[in-house]
Amino acid sequence: MECKACSSTNVQRLSLYWQSLPAESPLRVKYAPPSQPEAKGWMALLAIGAGIAFMVSGAVLLGLLVAAGGLGWAALLHAGVQRYESSLASWNEARICLACPGLF
């Protein structure tokens, strides 16, 4: 496998390169893997549960609003996790050229 920019064969997996960097290297921040989104799924579930509780207790409209908000929130969280997983997958697949140094 060779670099698309300079045709050097001195390429390495980005994940391995990153792991081999010393802790104080500024490149550790530059080439760091994507950060995991905070898991707040239980809070969205709590909102849905609260919405259902409102509906049961007679505040149907408020309950619907709260439950819908919780559902929308859960969908947003889910999309965030999927984005994280796909960017982590491409980070794992990425290679770095040690000659130019380009990412590809």
Ligand SMILES: [Zn+2]
């Ligand atoms: Zn290169």
